[in-house]
Amino acid sequence: MIIPRDYFDRPTLDVARSLVGKYLVREQGGRLIAGRIIEVEAYVGTEDKACHASKGRTARTDVLFGPPGHAYVYLCYGMYEMLNVVTEQEGFPAAILLRAVECDGRLIDGPGRLTRAFDIDRRLNRCDLTLGQSLWFEDRGEAVPPGWLKTHPRIGVDYAGEWAHKPWRFRLTTEASKPGRPITKRALSRK
DNA sequence: TATTTGATTCTT
DNA sequence: AGAATCAAATAT
Numbered sequence: 001m002i003i004p005r006d007y008f009d010r011p012t013l014d015v016a017r018s019l020v021g022k023y024l025v026r027e028q029g030g031r032l033i034a035g036r037i038i039e040v041e042a043y044v045g046t047e048d049k050a051c052h053a054s055k056g057r058t059a060r061t062d063v064l065f066g067p068p069g070h071a072y073v074y075l076c077y078g079m080y081e082m083l084n085v086v087t088e089q090e091g092f093p094a095a096i097l098l099r100a101v102e103c104d105g106r107l108i109d110g111p112g113r114l115t116r117a118f119d120i121d122r123r124l125n126r127c128d129l130t131l132g133q134s135l136w137f138e139d140r141g142e143a144v145p146p147g148w149l150k151t152h153p154r155i156g157v158d159y160a161g162e163w164a165h166k167p168w169r170f171r172l173t174t175e176a177s178k179p180g181r182p183i184t185k186r187a188l189s190r191k
Numbered sequence: 192t193a194t195t196t197g198a199t200t201c202t203t
Numbered sequence: 204a205g206a207a208t209c210a211a212a213t214a215t
Contacts, residue, residue, distance in 0.1 A: 041198070052198080077209080080198095082198060
């Protein structure tokens with residue numbers, strides 16, 4: 001089921017939590033690629049100093065103030081495209097950064113790697129992500145086991161003072177990163 | 192108009 | 204620890 005607009009028209013932290021375990025799907029020229037969402041970060045309102053909207057409504061941040069369910073894609077560090085989905089009602093700027101997905105058993109870990117793997121760039125900025133065209137989210141009915149969703153501080157936002165400490169990063173514990181599975185010689189030689 | 196700075200990743 | 208690389212924000 002394609003995730004509809006009203007799903008994103010809710011408190012951003014709620015959306016972020018529930019988005020983990022859902023799927024990000026990319027379609028272009030007949031090629032379809034889908035990844036289970038493993039890690040996201042929430043950016044909430046003008047008060048949140050880590051949120052780009054804290055600088056006010058500019059040409060760049062305008063989309064954050066718009067209706068939910070649209071893409072906010074921007075260039076970071078001159079080389080990496082960052083994919084976000086806008087949340088909450090029109091007029092309230094907030095979004096969720098997609099940081100990691102699991103694709104065919106492979107972990108694509110890092111927002112820049114994710115957009116590269118899915119061939120996402122600024123051409124998709126302001127795109128409607130609820131139409132099932134080019135890029136959308138799917139609920140495939142896979143429940144996240146209780147206790148497997150962990151919160152952490154957001155990454156790379158030290159400049160945001162107090163706001164940098166908020167546990168607004170959400171990550172799903174995966175088989176690969178599960179504790180209690182020490183690497184053995186046998187595992188290493190297995191390949 | 193000039194300089195600084197990132198919601199990062201890769202190499203040394 | 205530093206480079207790559209550039210648009211947006213900030214300083215001048």
